[in-house]
Amino acid sequence: MTTPQHPDDFLHMMRMRSASEGGIFWVDDERLAVFEPEAARRVSATNWHAFTMHDRLIDVVRRRSSTPVRWSQVRAAWLTQLHTLATAEQHGRLIERMERIIDAHLDEDVDLAMLAQDVAVRSLLPLALAGLTPDESDLVRRDLEGKLLRLVSPEPGSTFQHLRFTVVQVRSGLVVRRVLRQRADGRRRRELDLTDPFVDLLPDLGMDRALDVVTAVLTAIAGPPGTAAASLLYEFARRPEWQERLTRELTAVDPAAFRAAPPSEAPVTHRFVKEVLRLWSPPLLLVRRSKYAFDLGRTRLEPGQWYLLSPHMIHRDERVWKQPDVFDPDRFLPGASHGPADRTCYVPFGWAPKKCIGANIATVQLMALCHQLCTRYRLSVDRPQDVTMALRFAPVPENFHGRLTLR
Ligand code: HEM
Incomplete structure (x- = not known):
């Protein structure tokens, strides 16, 4: 499958598929959408927990090495x-x-x-x-x-x-x-x-x-x-x-x-x-490469494969929010019935340990x-x-x- 030209169409198609396929689905042969809140949290937490800055190309060219910095x-x-x-x-x-x-x-x-x-x-x-x-x-x-x-x-x-x-x-x-x-x-x-x-x-x-x-x-x-x-x-x-x-x-x-x-x-x-920030979360998609293997229920993500995260998709998901397309700041009042069910549902700033x-x-x-x-x-x-x-x-x-x- 190829990505349709217009980003609006692409997002719309992703939302439809997310609704029918449970938030986790292969967008094409190479990219797995991880739009289910708990899975997005878990994959981010594991994937980046030991992220380290290693040598750069210039180090390799000059045959030197730099101290790894976490x-x-x-x-x-x-x-x-x-x-x-x-x-x-x-x-x-x-x-x-x-x-x-x-x-x-x-x-x-x-x-x-x-x-x-x-x-x-x-x-x-x-x-x-x-x-x-x-x-x-x-x-x-x-x-x-x-x-x-x-x-x-x-x-x-x-x-x-x-x-x-x-x-x-x-x-x-x-x-x-x-x-x-x-x-x-x-x-x-x-x-x-x-x-x-x-x-x-x-x-x-x-x-x-x-x-x-x-x-x-x-x-x-x-x-x-x-x-x-x-x-x-x-x-x-x-x-x-x-x-x-x-x-x-x-x-x-x-x-x-x-x-x-x-x-x-x-x-x-x-x-x-x-x-x-819930309705209009930027950026709409984050593209990441998996460093580990993840068992995600109906599918697996293997090391080296790409995955997509999206606060936007989570914020517009009807399984996660009541009437997600309605603008209503009062949903953030404590105890509001149409508010976030838990911390994984509202992620405008992304996920630990790479959170904004x-x-x-x-x-x-x-x-x-x-x-x-x-x-x-x-x-x-x-x-x-x-x-x-x-x-x-x-x-x-x-x-x-x-x-x-x-x-
Ligand atoms: C409304 C404004 C902003 C939004 C919606 C936003 C959203 C985000 C998101 C979604 C990420 C990716 C998190 C992830 O990968 O899980 C991110 C990363 C980041 N943001 Fe923001 N951001 C905003 C403003 C800012 C500002 C003002 C700063 C600087 C003062 C900033 C600095 C960063 C940095 C440095 C990262 C990378 C963190 C890392 O790689 O560990 N952002 N932001």
């Missing part, structure tokens, strides 16, 4: 840094960056999906890599834009575009290498960002693997946060009753307390964000966007009846034009 060490370094960054002051800086980017486009007729992506991605960049010169920052931003465009664009780019993206990517990689080197030898200031922990780990990691680690974060912030922000804008625009509920809550919160801990200060808004490290800051960012939409800006959408959601690498609102003005 992925859990890398994640621990990221999570420690993110814990330090989880303060009202740091959240306040993120929110200010978001506002600056929106303010620069006030009253302009824009593609709202693109604006949301721009706001999310550019405001997150200093968290991943801070202290760049304007030229360096411009280059890395163009690299992030290229990464996102390649993911969400409806058309495959031309060869020339690919070449241009590759050049930008290589130059952006050189910036990261320079930053790491200069921080290590004291020519550049150390920063509170997700790159800095790897300056101390450079002797073990080596420059190539350190670049891979930083690139993993840059790639992660280039994709899901922007499309999630666009989906949030899409649902916000379509739901006047939720606009009212959010506005009531967010105009009453103490801004300082909100910056420190948005989910506990604004539970209605938190539910709204969770529901947006940015889940908390992403939630802060999306809640801050709600706050801004309810207290600072007014959103107007042109021809709302024409706006649709396209399922590409992630859900992306289409024909989503309009503007933000100051209240």
